[in-house]
Amino acid sequence: MSLASALLRERQDLLRAQLGSRLGELVFANRYALHPRRLAQLGAELSESFLGFLEDPAKVDALAKGQDLAREGIGARTIIAVAEALRSFCRQQLQDEAALLGPALDAAEEYGSRCLEGFMATQEALILKDQEQLRRALSSALESQSRELLVKNHAVNTSINGIMLTDLEGKVTWVNSSFLALWGYASAPETIGMPMTAFWAEEDARRAPDVLSSSGGWRGELLAKRRDGNSFPVEVSASLIRNEEGTAIGVMTSFVDATERKRLQAQVIQAQKMEALGQLAGGITHDFNNLLMAIGGFVQILLYQAPRDSRMHQDLMQIQSAVERGTGLTRQLRFFTRQTTGIRAVVSLNDAVRETWEILKHTFPPEIRIRLDLVPSLHMIEADPNQMSQVLMNLCVNARDAMMEPGSPPRGTLTIETENITLTAEKVSRYATARPGDFVAVRVRDTGTGIAAEVHDRLFIPFITTKSVRSGTGLGLAVVYGIVTNHQGFIDVHSVPGRGTEFELLFPRTLRKREGPEVEAVSGLVRGSGTVLVVDDDQQIREIMRRVLSDCGYTAISAGDGREALERFGRGIGIDLVILDVIMPALGGKECLAELRKRDPAVRVLVTTGYTSDGTAQEMLQHGALGIIEKPLDLKAFAAMVARYISSK
Amino acid sequence: MADQDRVTSIADASKPNAGRIYDYVLGGNHNFEVDRLTAQQILKLVPDYPQMARYVRWFLGEAVRRLADQGFRHFVDFASGLPTVDHIHQITPAGTKVIYSDLDPVTVAYGQEIIKDLPGVRYVACEAGKPETLLNSPLVKEFFGTSRKVAFGFNGIAFFLKDEQIAHAMRTLYEWADEGSRLFLCDFDTDASLQMPEAMDLFKKMGQPVYWHTSQQLRRLAAPWREGEGFKPLEEWIGVAMRPEDKKTPFVDLLRGAILEK
Secondary structure (H helix, E strand, C coil): CHHHHHHHHHCHHHHHHHHHHHHHHCCCCCCCCCCHHHHHHHHHHHHHHHHHHHHCCCCCCHHHHHHHHHHHCCCHHHHHHHHHHHHHHHHHHHCCCHHHHHHHHHHHHHHHHHHHHHHHHHHHHHHHHHHHHHHHHHHHHHHHHHHHHHHHHHHHHCCCCEEEEECCCCEEEEECHHHHHHHCCCCHHHCCCCEHHHHECCHHHHHHHHHHHHHCEEEEEEEEECCCCCEEEEEEEEEEEECCCCCEEEEEEEEEECHHHHHHHHHHHHHHHHHHHHHHHHHHHHHHHHHHHHHHHHHHHHHHHCCCCCHHHHHHHHHHHHHHHHHHHHHHHHHHCCCCCCCCEEECHHHHHHHHHHHHHHHCCCCEEEEEECCCCCCEEEECHHHHHHHHHHHHHHHHHHCCCCCCCCCEEEEEEEEEEEECHHHHCCCCCCCCEEEEEEEEEECCCCCCHHHHHHCCCCCCCCCCCCCCCCCHHHHHHHHHHHCCCEEEEEEECCCEEEEEEEEEEECCCCCCCCCCCCCCCCCCCCEEEEECCCHHHHHHHHHHHHHCCCEEEEECCHHHHHHHHCCCCCCCEEEEECCCCCCCHHHHHHHHHHHCCCCCEEEEECCCCCHHHHHHHHCCCCEEEECCCCHHHHHHHHHHHHHCC | CCHHHCCCCCCCCCCCCHHHHHHHHCCCCCCCHHHHHHHHHHHHHCCCHHHHHHHHHHHHHHHHHHHHHCCCCEEEECCCCCCCCCCHHHHCCCCCEEEEEECCHHHHHHHHHHCCCCCCEEEEECCCCCCHHHHCCHHHHHHHCCCCCCEEEEECCHHHCCHHHHHHHHHHHHHHCCCCCEEEEEEEECCCCCCCHHHHHHHHHCCCCCCCECHHHHHHHHCCCECCCCCEEHHHHHCCCCCHHHCCCCHHHHEEEEEEEC
8 A cells, every 4th residue: 555655646746736627627516616726725635635545544534524625615526526536546547556556446435435425424514504504693683673673663653753654555554653643543543544635634735645656755734634624734754665676665754743833933924024014114213203303393492482372372282282192103113113122120010910900990891800810929020110001001902992892882801910931942932032931921811802813913013903093003012012022022812703812921030129210300491501512413303402402591503413523522612511313424423422532531422312222322321421312302301401411510 | 766765684584685596506505495496597597697606706715815915904895795615704814804794684694603703803784885884883993993904895796786886885985995905896897788687687676686887887986996907807817717618698708807906
């Protein structure tokens, strides 16, 4: 044996080449994809292994070699071919050595058999192992998939959005609990199989499935129909459900109740509309105010001159009365346009309600019951008490009118209630302009005719009234709106036609303590002396002030804008007081004040303005102005202010 | 189906799976009856599919051997299939770190089972068209540290992806990788004129429709990766040619491979 072994080892290169070539021929016959470069190595390894076996079968484990080959991915055909190649090699190389050939062939046979035996056993074990591993992998994947599905299932089931699954014919196959709650169904089986069109109130919703099939997805807003027949707006988001091949197999639709969003949207639009109206009305009010002030001023001057018992005096009184009515209207409009802030004091709405009630109980028809429901420890708010009274009065008068149907005796109950309210972030979402915090609520509720839905949007618009032309100016609720908004409050209205209306006003609570009210006495047309510079771009107003000042004993000089005022101021005349308008062309009041103070830091300035809520006048106070005179002018108050500030020099 | 509409792969032994069919035609045991039946149908239409599958896998072995010789020790492989014989971790030297990935959850579970005792190997779920899910996972940083000089395997998957998916994957991998990184891939160099409606339909039914791209298109989609040695026939890369009489379909001749460079 050692002789044959030695002989064949001399030709090992040939054996290696033959095995490599045979393995190469069978390159496609192996399991998996044993790389060709590895096959060349295997040829060398097999030749070494076989020759070693030939030398000493005890030293080489042919069985283990077969096992290795199986693990490596050698195919059954390949291993049989290898065994055959070994025998063929022995025959070729030992054909002239008959004594050596037989044992060599026997050894090759044995080596091949053991290899094959090891190979087959391992193959079998590998198949079992692979199958077992595959089973475990599948089981593990299914388990993890099942867990994932459970989470997804739970998420869809408990989503706050309503979710509906339908087949391609539009029949419901599944709905989640939010869907049931939104549409008012008790359980899912009630809805299964129903056509999805049964859940819509509008005809156009029936087109949704068609839109979907062509686009693969759809978003929009539809009017849904609850089980009880009521409708509500929903935001819809629908998409096709596709299987792994990409074929549509159904539709998933998700719904969000849009009622609240639409309500808030309407509130925002309303607030924007009111803001725009306020600005428009503000401009008109300002010009109209100046006209009234000019007319009223000259009338007052003429009244001082005309004998009291003359016809002219009577006529002038008529004009003055008309001007006062006009001024009253513009004053109300200024509340709406928020051109006036009034005073700010710490007040209790309970007090305002009680004061209003004192008036109402004497003036309202006795058939209308007035009920107060006031919280004893009501929080304070910062407000103008007079404006609060006006708000309450306007609302109560409207309530009374709503309970006095033409042709029928008045009847009903007017309730005024107060309450402390904390608005959380969640609650505040009901109001477009609100923010969380502590508020004081006052509610004025009647049992009257209620407000028709179509009027709701226009409720606070000035000069729009449902009352007869004679009985209403159309400013009552506009004034309420203006005052409440000016106090950083907001209004909610609930009304059911035929059953009544409730106005809920909310004002932010203040933690400041109540102080004694500041009462400013207004003197008569006080006289004085000194030089006063009147600065106003409105010639008529300038002229009134100049005339009044002259009549009161002052030397009055005037300027049409800030630049002219500076010229006059610099002429070396001793000016004791400057009355300075805020809004003027060329050089405005604020800039003029700054320049005046540069020239004379002790300069005394009073500001005149028709917009007290405009920050500029307040800013001028901080920059050295002594006080604000509100337009339209009350001549007595004007004269008193001038006397006060000129004499305090 | 748009990329975002793709249904996440699910474990379902009742439906044929392209990966398990591939295993079957390579003589593996990791397949179910439904895979074997479908494979038989495919083999009727594409008799040289097993040879083709071997070329694709051999190209992986070839590319990995070359890259390992060049010193690459970090490999990230997409659409790995089953890491059984002659896969990356079996070819590369000790100390090499390999991350395999696949979309099929059963393959992933099996892969994890096979490599569980190997400290330098990981197997994760990832769709080849969205490599960012793998690259951005903590595993990569934990496994490779700060080094981003890697060799990417994108082998035998391009024909299952649409143009935009390939372009997205290539760009994502390029942007993520450090200078000197490599990416090997292979695909059929053909266009829609290749008519194999029945075979295409079979793959579509399995949820893995096939998309053809020419090498020119693939070059464009792979930009800005540089071409390296270029897109060469796989027979040329491997040095093993099939006998012309064994070629029953044009597929083997259409296979091109490239090792792209950054």
